[in-house]
Amino acid sequence: MTAPLLEVDRLRKHFPVRRFLPWNPPRQVHAVDDVSFTIGAGETFGIVGESGCGKTTLSRVILLLEAATGGAIRFDGKPVEGLAGTDLLAYRRAVQAVFQDPTSALSPRMRVGDIVAEPLRATGAASAAERRAEVARLLKEVGLRDGAADSYPHEFSGGQRQRIAIARALATNPRLIVLDEPISALDISIRAQIMNLLRDIQDRTGTAFLLIAHDLAVVKHMSTRVGVMYLGKLVETGPADALYRRPLHPYTRALLAAALPARPDDAPGPPPLAGELPSPLSPPSGCRFRTRCPLAGTDCAAAEPSLRGMGDGQSVACHRAEA
């Protein structure tokens, strides 16, 4: 088997918290804790979880916007840590990002053409004429009108701005694009347009996606495999179909049960999950979900469950889960 495109291995990111008084004990936010998964070339790995579960921090560490506290990221089998010079530039070319809010992701003072050309200028040696031709091709690819290159971002609607952000991400011919909530700031009639565009781009270019979203239906629609995060931990991973059909972790089940019905007559789900997310400053011992888990017992507080394979490519971190 060839090495996966991206391999995340026991990745950890803790943020130190400023002490209020010098003699207070040092504290850390456990944003991402021992998270491992892989993304194959051309596939979409979706990460779902509620706010504060660490999904955005995880993506920022992969984008090298934050330094990992522990663990490793390998791209094409080669460790990403310590990359410098041309190797670092090559990684940045290969891994691009599209963020949630296109209005804050695009500089209001730059023309769209310059925005889309910037990654080319920053990472490549293309001439100005080549860049102009490439920008025209990219803007056409994302469905923007001719002449968009000479306009400013404020002249476009939210959906069109997200198209500009996608064109910019595509400029370096990346092999992986991190999509952090790419449609949640958009209106419903525009969301479908952007989801179709992303799938078309993937079909045409074979780019892999790391999709981060809180909307379960969006993740299901876009992803080949899915990981569920809770309080910095990956609690379940598996092929999208299997995971939605047969969720094994009690948190995955609770998330799916909390999803809104597609039609008014759909059977009401079980009662919603009680309680709220514990503080990532001092996560519960053992299994981090045990404080809200309907199945938790004393062993769940004592030992931390690690991901174990359950067949069909599905893995779950739960003492109680049975296939």
Next chain:
Amino acid sequence: MTSLLEVEELRVELATRSGVVHAVDGVSFHVAEGETLGIVGESGCGKTMTALALQRMLPRPGGRIAGGAIRLGAEDLMAKSEAEMRAIRGRDIAMILQDPMSSLNPVMSIGAQVAEPIRAHQRPARNVLHEAVLRMLDAVRIPSPAARAGDYPHQLSGGMRQRVVGAIALSCRPRLLIADEPTTALDVTIQAQYLALLKDLQRDTGVAMILITHDFGIVAKMCDRVAVMYAGRIVETADVRTLFARPAHPYTRALLEALPSMEHRSERLKVIDGQPPDLRAPPAGCRFAPRCAVATSACHTTDPPAVALGPGHVAHCLLAGNA
């Protein structure tokens, strides 16, 4: 069923530097005692302006009700003075807004904020007021209300803050509750808790509700009847089952088809091309015609009539009933 609220031909105009925006343009609907009406539409369709107009709380300067009638029970809200409206707001009509952090006062304890409307409308004795506050906090399931009443908003989680907003809204037992995107700022499992709470409170108090949302899942879960808005007008009204089973307006149909589903992975989502119109100069005829897949030439010139398709089911479309 008796009508609690009746709105006829409501028109709202917003004067902006770049011209007058016809935000709401001839909207009529009613809400019966104890029922939940969903108003669903995309951003800019006028749903929030409709809600604000019901309380005569349009943004000033610039916003004004340009025509129409609003009746709450036997009272004509259009004929009320500002002082009379102040007595009605909070007592008869209350509102829950999207973001609890900006609807709560950060330097006032939550107990004092729940007490405020009760004191203003009922002028109770101190001990009675205190009792009422604790009862409201308990009703929205704030754990140990007596201990938490002195807490400030920043000490609470997002879900708890929104419960406090609910307690304030319901503190004077209003007859109509307007909830404008009440769970958009909340996480999936917290949203499920909050919607269940709203339903319980409605069952206990019999309050009628207008639920403003862009999410058809919330409509399916919560509403008895639905009005779909597009570009300042209601395009379709129906009971919730009919709307999902037999949507008659092309816009409603397109919106429902553009949603990704958790049940099956479709290859492509249907999309609505284009953008909503500029409400400073809305198009003649049907406002959806420029984006409509089935529009005829008459649709671009003729205002669509209200076509009755069944009990309580009305679509504003030239082609409704023929398809």
